[in-house]
Amino acid sequence: MTERNIGDVILKVDNISLSFGVMKVLDDISFDVRQGEIRSIIGPNGAGKSSMLNVINGFYHPQQGSITFKGNTRKQMAPHVAASQGIARTFQNIALFKGMSTLDNIMTGRNLKMKTNLFWQALHIGPARTEEIENREAAERIIDFLDIQAIRKKPVGKLPYGLQKRVELGRALAAEPDLLLLDEPMAGMNSEEKEDMCRFIIDVNDEFGTTITLIEHDMGVVMDLSDRVLVLDYGKQLADDVPDKVRTNQTVIDAYLGVPHE
Amino acid sequence: MMFFIEVTLSGLMAGVMYSLVALGFVLIFKASGIFNFAQGVMALFAALTLVGLMEKFNFPVWLAIIGTIVVMIALAWLIERVMLRHLVNQEPIILFMATIGLAYVLEGAGDILWGSDVKLLDIGIPQGAWGWLWDQGIYVEKLELFAAGTAAILVIFLAVFFQKTRVGRALRAVADDHQAALSVGISLNTIWVVVWSVSGIVALVAGIMWGSKSGVQFSLSLIALKALPVLILGGFTSVPGAIVGGMIIGVGEKLAEVYFGPMVGGAIENWFAYMLALAFLLFRPQGLFGDKIIERV
Amino acid sequence: MIYRETGQFKSSYESDQALFPIKQDRYVILGVLIVTFGVVPGLLNEYWLNAILLPFLIYALAALGLNILTGYCGQVSLGTGGFMAVGAFSVYKLMIAFPELGFIPLVLLSGVITAAVGALFGLPSLRIKGFYLAVATLAAQFFLIWLFNKVGWFFNYNASGMINSPPMTVFGVIITGPEGDMTGKYYLVATFVALFALVAKNLARGRIGRNWMAIRDMDIAAELIGVRPLIAKLSAFAVSSFYIGMAGALYFAVWLGSAEPTEAFDINQSFLVLFMIIIGGLGSVLGSFLGAGFMVLMPILLKNIMVDGFGTDAALAAHIEIITVGVLIIGFLIVEPHGLARLWRIAKEKMRLWPFPH
Known part of the structure; x- marks a missing residue:
């Protein structure tokens, strides 16, 4: 990979907790995204990844914690305000205007x-x-x-x-967003289509300097593309590190492969 | 105070009537997602058929009722055959418009078959004030009490039908998920005939009650418009919502008519129920018995 | 082969975004305008004007309005009759209070008043959707009709509860009420409809129209890319009601000359206009016209065939008519749920390829 041009923190997520009724979806999550970075969020199904994106662009309102985007801190905001501040996204199940x-x-x-x-x-x-x-x-x-x-x-x-x-x-x-959120951009694609999509993501990041946060299940893709990876499991933060460290992190391996019973 | 109780009671009774019509709506909406605008006209059509069978063919009451039930079932079958079958998977609004078309057809057909003059419907339901309460100084129609009783029996019957029978289970499965129900071998066409038949019978009950009260005439079909605010209050898919919503609308409407109506020139019952339902929705958008909806993207 | 776009190259985005990018379409529109404003006025007679042309044009305007709300923005409304009444009663009060302003500004002003009322009754759309909203708009229908029926100020305390249109002139020709000039009425209404059809087309192809359609197709996604539901929905209600209000004003002042709220603006009007846009085609300006034409002409045709053709008794004919209308509507929805506009599109596709089948 070429020399990465990473700047200051553009998005800072502090102690976010979100629950629906008795169900705790996100539990005290904190991380940051730097300017120009490709940041991934991974985790098994139901880990709260999509919910995290929904919190970032104002669709879900967390009970606790705050979000700081480009220096503006907020607890809650309407989605269109997030959009006007420069956050754009794609959706897990395509949400085009059909x-x-x-x-x-x-x-x-x-x-x-x-x-x-x-x-x-x-x-x-x-x-x-x-x-x-x-x-x-x-x-x-x-x-x-x-x-x-x-x-x-x-x-x-x-x-x-x-x-x-x-x-x-x-x-x-x-x-022309400053931060682009991609929710499983490659879900359901064959390997050729995945390659195309990877190329687009890299180009967007490279040519427009857009900061990208993405959710993806294909570990090969995630490890290749990302600068840093956040791992969630059942709403809890398991790890947050560069791909190589995450790959060898024991808690992450346990979460994905299951912990052998003693 | 007595007057207040009287008004409330008569509101409750009127509410039962609304519930009966709303119930027919809910059944069809639950099973097929169709907003059946013709429900009111179905009540009119059923009542017209009943009167027609009694007057023109001199059927005894019990036979006329059975005859009408048969007609309503045949109608449901016909509707499924001619209309619904060809509109599967269309947008809800298209189906809604089709039921308005159906309402036109039934309205015209009822008039041609049985004439458009006002008819009396007397199947021996007791009329007049209910003695015991009248002694306490409160006026309640026996007919309305009878209607309430019938509605209660009908609801119990429906509950048993839905919970205990095979067809009832299939109905609930379809209501939950069309595709999944199809995939386990439930025939959608049969289900639709059944549910429209049941709704037709509910419409007949509603038609008998309203018809006995104020004669069988075109205005009977307009009770559907009264049942609609009940639906937004109770939810389009909730049977208890239809019952309780009907009561709330009935009581609210009567109280408003008596205490608030004279201040603004009267005749507010046409819109008051809608405003009540709307005001309620501002505080509880999910309706009376609905769960809070979590939207996902 | 006659209708095709091959060989018509666009060298700028401007020409690609033109109203009718294909040459043949431009000729058709030009032809329609020539017939509307050049040929028809010469052939006018009382029957054609009052039974067919005025209702067709006025309902087309109302259908355009409802199509903006329902077809483009996806919000089903059953309050059209009530909103038409707002337009009618507004223009009535304005004609009496400010006759010096002139009829055309008063019609526009009635539209503005209706727009405000429409936006107010559109507020529930921010919290409820689909049929819940449709039923909620019935509140507008019933409340408004009750209001115009009960509150004497609106009909100037006329004992009959009717409103009668005073004669008003446009360019020296009497337009309103029973003494109105036939040709003048026609020109005025046709001009209104043609201009506002153009406006509807312009709105639909710009940012506002796209935002409406975005809300219609996927409201959550629309909000997340910066479309504000509040503004998009309320603006759709307002613009739609503006059209419907003007249609109501023309309906009362130019066509009927007098009106009584419970009959002229009842819920069947709401259904009628809704039928027009569904049969014509949701989200289509052309469809609004086709639907209005269909719903205006069909009952007249049926009546003529039955009463004049077969000598059917008038009362029976009325019953048969309503049944036939119902059957035709159901049949139409089964055969072509996307409306007449879609048939037209398919015909155009066929013409492009003709004489080759594919």
């Missing part, structure tokens, strides 16, 4: 970059028109980057799974 075309999905990803009011939009002249064209150019750059020109005008609901995942990444990139 009735819309690829282009419209990506353009919707840019909605925060667009400001003209209802009046100009209704007439579609002046600033509304200029803005639409400017953002179209930005959307086309992403379409080129992800190599999805051919499906630009196709409704996404009818696309094959792998392409949908790619469009979803495009929609997240359209917001």
Whole structure:
């Protein structure tokens, strides 16, 4: 791997605890993500990984703890505020806008970059028109980057799974985020598609300098891509270290392989 | 004080009537996810058929009731055959619109078959004030008491049907998960016929009660609109919700009509129930008996 | 082979984003406009205007409005009749209080008032979804009709509870009420509908329209990428009600001339407009027109066939009519649940490939 360009802490998670009723989903989790880093969260099913992402972008409201993003500390916030601060994400089960075309999905990803009011939009002249064209150019750059020109005008609901995942990444990139959260970007893909997706993730990180936090089950991918890995199990933090250390960490091995009975 | 009790009691009784209609909605929604707008017209159609069989064919009451039940079952079968079967897997709104179409068809068919004049329905349900309470100075209709009793029996019957019988179990399985139910060999078509039949019979009971009270006429189909706020209060899928929700709406509506109505010019019963249900939802969006929903992404 | 896009290359995003990027579509629209504004006015007579053209155009406007809310933003509303009543009673009060403002601004203003009322009744959409919301919008329907029926101020304490449209002129021609000029009425309503169809198309293809559709398709994901549900949903309710309010104003002032709330704006109006957008096509401007045309023409056709063709008794014909409408609706939903607009799209696809089957 080339020389990594890692900066200061961009996201700091402090003592987050989250529960639904009696079920404790996250228990006192603390970690940080540095600028330019690729950070992974791993753990068995039900470990609380997706919940952690949901907390970071404001969808779940933790009972305890705080999140500091780009110097702003907050306990709770609405998802659209997180989005406007520069956090974008993709979803474990694809959450595209199925009735819309690829282009419209990506353009919707840019909605925060667009400001003209209802009046100009209704007439579609002046600033509304200029803005639409400017953002179209930005959307086309992403379409080129992800190599999805051919499906630009196709409704996404009818696309094959792998392409949908790619469009979803495009929609997240359209917001030009500082922090990109990827929830199992390679789930259900064959090895060829996985390779493509890996390449996109590395390129995004490399070319745009986007900080990435991802959840993934494929350990090969995680160990290759990540700068640091956080391990969760039943809502508890098991380990947080560079891939090589995590690989040899006894608690992690126990959690994944089971502890032999004495 | 006596007056307050009287109003509350009559509200409870009216509420039972709403519950009966809401129950029909809930059964169909639970089993098929269809918001059956025709439930009110089904009650009208059932009552019209009953009166028609008694008047035109001089059937005795018991035979007329059996005859109507047979008609409602045949109707359910027909609806499944002609309509539902071809609309599997459509968007809920499409199915909803189809039931509005169904409501038109039943409304027109009922009028053509049995005439559109107002009819009296008398199947021997006791009328007038209930003596014992009347002695205490409270006026309660015997008919309403009878309706409450019938509703209770009906609910018990349904509970047993759902919990103890094979068809009932299949129904619950379908309500839980269509695909999974199909995969263990439950026939969706049969289930739909059964559930629409049961709803048709519930509609008949509702139709008899309302018809005995205020005659069988077109306005009977509008009770469906009264049952809708009960549904948002109690939840579209909860049988106890339909019962308790109906009571709450009934009592709230009567109290409001008596104490609040005169201040604003009366006739508020058309919308008050909706506002009550909405206000309630602001505090409990999951309804009376629903669990808090955890959304996942 | 006549209809195809091959050979029409776009060299800028601007031309690719044009309203009708394909040349043949532009010709069709131009043709429709020429017929609407050039040919039809010459052929007008009282029957065509009052029985077909005015209801078609006015309902098309209402359907456009409901389609914005239901088709684009995914929020089902059963309050259309009530919102049309708000538009009608607003324009009535305004015509009497501020006749000097002129009829067109008053119609727009009625739309604005209805938009505010619509946004207010859209508030529950922030907490409830689907059929729960649909039933909640019935609250608007029943409450508003009750209000206009009971509170005398709205109908100026007229003993009959009716509102009658005073005559008002546009460019010196009487437009409203029974003395209104036929051609003038037609031009006014057709212009309103054409302009606001264009506005709807513009909104749908811009940021606001995309945000509405995002909320419709996957509200949680939309929120997580920065679409604010509060603003998207309430703006859909407001814009939709603006259209429906204007439709209600024209319905009362231009078409009917007088109205009584419980009859003219009852819940069947809400269903009628909902049928229009479902039969026409959800989320389609063209569909709003096709659906309105279908629902306006079908009963007239049925009645003509039965009463004039077979000499059926009028009362029986009314019953048969309602059954047939019901059957046709069900049949239509079974055959083409995505509406007439989709049939049109399929026809276009076929034309592109013609004479080759695939």
